Every structure is written in C-alpha cells, then in structure tokens.
Amino acid sequence: MRIDVVSIFPEYLAPLELSLIGKARQDGLLDLHVHDLRAFTTDRHRTVDDTPYGGGAGMVMKAEPWAQALASVAGEGSGTKPVLIVPSPAGERFTQALAYELAEEEQLVFACGRYEGIDERVIEWAAEHFTVRPVSLGDYVLNGGEVAVLAMVEAIGRLLPGVVGNPESLVEESHSDGLLEYPVYTKPSVWRDREVPAVLLSGNHGKIAQWRRHQQYRRTAERRPDLLETFDAGKLPRADRTA
Numbered sequence: 001m002r003i004d005v006v007s008i009f010p011e012y013l014a015p016l017e018l019s020l021i022g023k024a025r026q027d028g029l030l031d032l033h034v035h036d037l038r039a040f041t042t043d044r045h046r047t048v049d050d051t052p053y054g055g056g057a058g059m060v061m062k063a064e065p066w067a068q069a070l071a072s073v074a075g076e077g078s079g080t081k082p083v084l085i086v087p088s089p090a091g092e093r094f095t096q097a098l099a100y101e102l103a104e105e106e107q108l109v110f111a112c113g114r115y116e117g118i119d120e121r122v123i124e125w126a127a128e129h130f131t132v133r134p135v136s137l138g139d140y141v142l143n144g145g146e147v148a149v150l151a152m153v154e155a156i157g158r159l160l161p162g163v164v165g166n167p168e169s170l171v172e173e174s175h176s177d178g179l180l181e182y183p184v185y186t187k188p189s190v191w192r193d194r195e196v197p198a199v200l201l202s203g204n205h206g207k208i209a210q211w212r213r214h215q216q217y218r219r220t221a222e223r224r225p226d227l228l229e230t231f232d233a234g235k236l237p238r239a240d241r242t243a
C-alpha cells in the first residue's frame with residue numbers, strides 16, 4: 001500500500017518511523033510519504049491560510065497550495081482512484097470496520113487540515129481525482145488532522161499482510177467481532193494476593209473460550225452498551241443471550 005500525508009507540520013508524523021509501522025516501511029510492506037504543504041506555495045511567505053469569507057474567527061486554508069499538493073500525489077499509486085481521507089470532526093466516524101475497508105486500498109492520501117479547515121472548493125475539486133472521505137476520530141476537536149492520521153495509519157497499517165507477526169492476534173482483539181476484548185493475565189498466578197481466574201489455569205480450552213466470551217459480553221455491556229445494539233446475540237454463550 002502507498003500512503004501520502006500532506007501537512008504543514010511534517011515533523012508531527014515522525015512517529016510513523018517507529019515500531020510496527022516503521023518496520024513495515026523498512027520491510028517494503030508500506031510505502032509512506034510525508035509532504036510539507038508549504039512546499040506547494042509560490043509566494044515569499046509560503047502562505048497557506050487566509051481570512052474566511054463571511055467573517056468569523058480563525059483562518060481558512062487556501063485552495064491552491066492544497067490543489068497543487070494533492071495533484072502531485074494523485075496517481076502515485078498503481079492506477080486506481082486513490083482515497084483522499086480528510087480528517088475532520090465533521091466526518092464519518094473512524095471504526096475498525098473502516099480500517100479494514102481502507103486496508104484494501106492501493107493508495108491512501110491524508111490531507112491534514114489546521115485552523116478552521118480547508119476551503120471547501122478543494123474538497124469538491126478533489127472528488128474528480130480521488131474518492132473523498134472526511135473522517136472523524138471521535139466526537140471531540142483536535143487542533144489539526146495530524147494526530148488523527150497517526151491513529152488511522154496505525155490502525156490501517158497493522159491490518160496489512162505481514163505487518164503484525166502473528167495474524168491470530170488480530171482475530172481476538174477489541175472490535176474485531178463487535179465486542180470488546182476479554183481481560184488477560186500473565187505470570188505469576190498470584191500477585192499481591194490477587195489470583196488469576198482459576199478457569200485459565202484449568203487447561204480446559206472449551207471452558208476457557210466460553211469464559212472469555214462471557215467476559216467480552218460483560219465488559220461490552222458495562223463499558224459500551226451501544227455496541228450490543230448491533231451485535232448478533234446468536235454469537236454469545238446461551239446464558240448471555242437474553243441478559
């Protein structure tokens with residue numbers, strides 16, 4: 001997969017050189033490029049923003065540097081229309097399901113807005129060259145798209161083939177099947193008078209699976225009851241189905 005990120009703070013994306021994503025890049029599994037929006041300005045001050053038409057607080061990002069930057073990265077993938085992700089609190093919610101969907105794409109381009117956002121005409125123009133998706137990390141406001149991009153690239157990147165060493169670990173994690181993940185424990189079996197649940201030491205794999213499934217359900221009901229509204233109760237142990 002190819003990923004291009006355009007930002008006025010390219011240094012913000014430095015963590016993408018570390019850990020699993022950094023290794024995926026080194027291994028050639030992820031071809032990631034970060035671009036400085038100011039490199040696409042033509043004036044002496046490298047201006048990227050201006051006052052909003054209609055008045056109001058803050059500044060708006062100018063259309064032309066964005067159009068130049070986006071045109072320069074469009075088609076750097078293998079030919080299919082790239083997906084342009086515009087991080088914004090006004091976008092659709094980023095979920096594990098969307099991460100899986102985006103992990104199938106040939107090229108993703110992330111446009112990190114700052115200030116009050118990007119001139120809307122860029123978004124309209126971009127639709128000719130990209131599949132445009134405004135995406136929100138959650139219902140809160142960040143100072144810009146960079147932190148959202150760090151989160152999304154990590155969530156998407158780890159789903160690419162070969163990035164996570166043991167692909168089994170992707171199967172049993174939170175949100176992979178609509179529930180939160182079960183609690184985990186490691187040695188010692190007693191720590192500060194607290195014991196690991198006995199079933200986990202029983203060696204009975206059927207019982208362990210059943211216990212874990214129940215814990216997933218309990219946790220989800222307690223912390224994220226909204227997830228149960230769309231969850232297929234038939235996938236739960238019988239005792240949890242009607243609770």
Ligand code: ADE
Binds near residue numbers: 088141144145
């Ligand atoms: N930019 C500012 N706030 C954001 C959010 N909640 N999600 C994605 N991008 C953002």
